[in-house]
Amino acid sequence: GQSLEQPSEVTAVEGAIVQINCTYQTSGFYGLSWYQQHDGGAPTFLSYNALDGLEETGRFSSFLSRSDSYGYLLLQELQMKDSASYFCAVRDEGGGFKTIFGAGTRLFVKA
Amino acid sequence: ETGVTQTPRHLVMGMTNKKSLKCEQHLGHNAMYWYKQSAKKPLELMFVYNFKEQTENNSVPSRFSPECPNSSHLFLHLHTLQPEDSALYLCASSGGGDAYEQYFGPGTRLTVT
Numbered sequence: 001g002q003s004l005e006q007p008s009e010v011t012a013v014e015g016a017i018v019q020i021n022c023t024y025q026t027s028g029f030y031g032l033s034w035y036q037q038h039d040g041g042a043p044t045f046l047s048y049n050a051l052d053g054l055e056e057t058g059r060f061s062s063f064l065s066r067s068d069s070y071g072y073l074l075l076q077e078l079q080m081k082d083s084a085s086y087f088c089a090v091r092d093e094g095g096g097f098k099t100i101f102g103a104g105t106r107l108f109v110k111a
Numbered sequence: 112e113t114g115v116t117q118t119p120r121h122l123v124m125g126m127t128n129k130k131s132l133k134c135e136q137h138l139g140h141n142a143m144y145w146y147k148q149s150a151k152k153p154l155e156l157m158f159v160y161n162f163k164e165q166t167e168n169n170s171v172p173s174r175f176s177p178e179c180p181n182s183s184h185l186f187l188h189l190h191t192l193q194p195e196d197s198a199l200y201l202c203a204s205s206g207g208g209d210a211y212e213q214y215f216g217p218g219t220r221l222t223v224t
Binding site for chain 2: 101
């Protein structure tokens with residue numbers, strides 16, 4: 001079956017760096033995305049990797065290794081507002097729109 | 112605001128009721144999606160429409176009936192639902208082709224009694 005695995009919870013302190021891993025097993029692969037969702041809010045797009053390597057967007061970076069079917073989201077200089085759920089998602093068709101999401105990682109940032 | 116609106120935000124319905132969820136996007140996108148989000152489970156893709164044509168139906172029970180009259184509007188018609196259908200229903204949109212970023216609405220919290 002198709003699945004994405006990510007840790008259910010991560011806890012870190014303000015100012016720290018945290019890495020959220022995602023491994024995937026899908027029939028196709030056309031990119032790994034990350035979304036953030038605060039309690040009661042809608043998922044919002046953070047980053048996308050189609051090719052191997054690191055993509056940096058401000059305090060957030062995302063990495064992809066297609067040979068390992070693995071990626072991660074790196075959050076630096078953690079702030080309390082970063083407490084949220086983070087989802088990885090794989091688009092498994094090139095011209096289509098089928099997207100498979102992981103169950104999400106709940107990040108708790110402590111003072 | 113993401114440019115995707117959903118109504119109602121909360122809905123409580125009995126198993127014999129018929130109701131509809133509405134989604135509207137103001138982003139000029141071509142593709143629209145329905146997702147189901149249950150606690151501690153991955154977002155489940157239900158349906159995808161591209162230029163009003165359904166491109167994905169992820170084995171969704173027939174008690175959920177989507178409708179896409181144009182590229183800006185998407186409906187989910189509900190009838191004879193089960194308590195396990197209680198969840199957050201999210202609508203999303205994206206550009207066509209290789210556009211990968213999806214914009215989500217705030218969702219409708221559905222409770223089936």
